[in-house]
Amino acid sequence: MAKQSTAKKTVPQKPVAEVHNAQPAKEKSAAPNLDRLIHERLRLGIISALAANESLTFSDLKNLMNTTDGNLSVHARKLEEAGYISCTKFFEGRLPKTEYKLTAAGRSALENYVSHMESLIKQMRNS
Amino acid sequence: MKPIPLVPKPQTEPPALHDRAMDNLRYIRETMERATAFTGISGFGSIAIGITALLACVIAAQQATFNGWIAVWFAEGLISLLIAGWSMDRKARAIDMPLGSGPGRKAVFSLTPPMIAGGLLTIMLVQAGLTNVIPGVWLLLYGTGVITGGMYSVRVVPIMGICLMALGALALFSPAYSNWFMAAGFGGLHLVFGAIIVRKYGG
Numbered sequence: 001m002a003k004q005s006t007a008k009k010t011v012p013q014k015p016v017a018e019v020h021n022a023q024p025a026k027e028k029s030a031a032p033n034l035d036r037l038i039h040e041r042l043r044l045g046i047i048s049a050l051a052a053n054e055s056l057t058f059s060d061l062k063n064l065m066n067t068t069d070g071n072l073s074v075h076a077r078k079l080e081e082a083g084y085i086s087c088t089k090f091f092e093g094r095l096p097k098t099e100y101k102l103t104a105a106g107r108s109a110l111e112n113y114v115s116h117m118e119s120l121i122k123q124m125r126n127s
Numbered sequence: 128m129k130p131i132p133l134v135p136k137p138q139t140e141p142p143a144l145h146d147r148a149m150d151n152l153r154y155i156r157e158t159m160e161r162a163t164a165f166t167g168i169s170g171f172g173s174i175a176i177g178i179t180a181l182l183a184c185v186i187a188a189q190q191a192t193f194n195g196w197i198a199v200w201f202a203e204g205l206i207s208l209l210i211a212g213w214s215m216d217r218k219a220r221a222i223d224m225p226l227g228s229g230p231g232r233k234a235v236f237s238l239t240p241p242m243i244a245g246g247l248l249t250i251m252l253v254q255a256g257l258t259n260v261i262p263g264v265w266l267l268l269y270g271t272g273v274i275t276g277g278m279y280s281v282r283v284v285p286i287m288g289i290c291l292m293a294l295g296a297l298a299l300f301s302p303a304y305s306n307w308f309m310a311a312g313f314g315g316l317h318l319v320f321g322a323i324i325v326r327k328y329g330g
Contacts, residue, residue, distance in 0.1 A: 044151065048158035051159060053162055053163070117151050
């Protein structure tokens with residue numbers, strides 16, 4: 001639970017917690033155990049795009065998500081801190097490149113999220 | 128007179144949550160499809176098509192009759208379709224998420240119309256005796272398909288389509304060299320752009 005210092009990390013961390021209760025009270029009754037970390041649109045998009053590719057560079061993701069540098073890097077950082085994606089930096093010639101990959105934890109988080117949404121839909125149909 | 132009763136209408140199930148869940152799933156699927164189409168084109172497949180096209184060029188140039196020439200290219204067309212289908216399927220299968228199914232469909236939709244147009248035009252051009260414009264027409268139409276199919280892909284793909292169209296235009300106006308333009312277009316461009324995709328976009 002403790003907030004990690006944002007010091008440089010080389011190894012992708014283990015997922016801090018599967019469930020991030022950023023706003024515990026608000027939607028708790030309707031959607032318990034919702035993974036807030038990937039519920040956010042852009043972060044969900046990053047995870048989905050990476051689930052469909054072995055790896056994507058920062059600029060690939062930026063084009064795909066149609067977003068700005070700042071926005072993307074903030075959200076990618078959040079996912080990286082949770083251990084959902086891993087990030088490697090390297091040089092191609094003189095150009096610095098950042099490459100993102102989905103980790104096993106990230107993949108299972110997405111799968112959980114998808115099945116969560118599916119069960120929500122099923123509940124509504126049955127009631 | 129009578130005060131309007133402020134009774135809330137009987138609440139139907141709140142649609143918001145349900146709709147949002149559907150919307151989220153749709154968003155995931157669309158993003159994955161977009162991201163797959165992004166690099167779904169197989170560079171190795173393109174190189175293989177380039178090699179077979181160069182071979183076809185050599186064999187076709189040795190044919191004494193026009194019928195022999197067109198039969199060789201027809202066979203090459205079938206072979207390259209098979210290579211393209213197989214290599215894209217392999218690249219798509221590398222993703223073990225059941226949601227991804229977009230890239231093949233996109234490629235088929237963008238390439239089929241110009242191919243049908245090309246087939247019909249070829250029949251008419253043969254009947255009209257205008258066989259020497261056929262290579263130019265093929266290159267131009269294939270180029271349009273690659274441009275439209277490549278719009279959502281990495282930038283090199285539509286650039287390849289533009290190069291194909293340029294070669295097609297040259298082939299139309301200088302039919303004497305049309306075999307060379309075929310070799311450069313269907314062979315050379317596939318090799319060059321295939322190599323770029325392999326190097327920069329992982330296979």
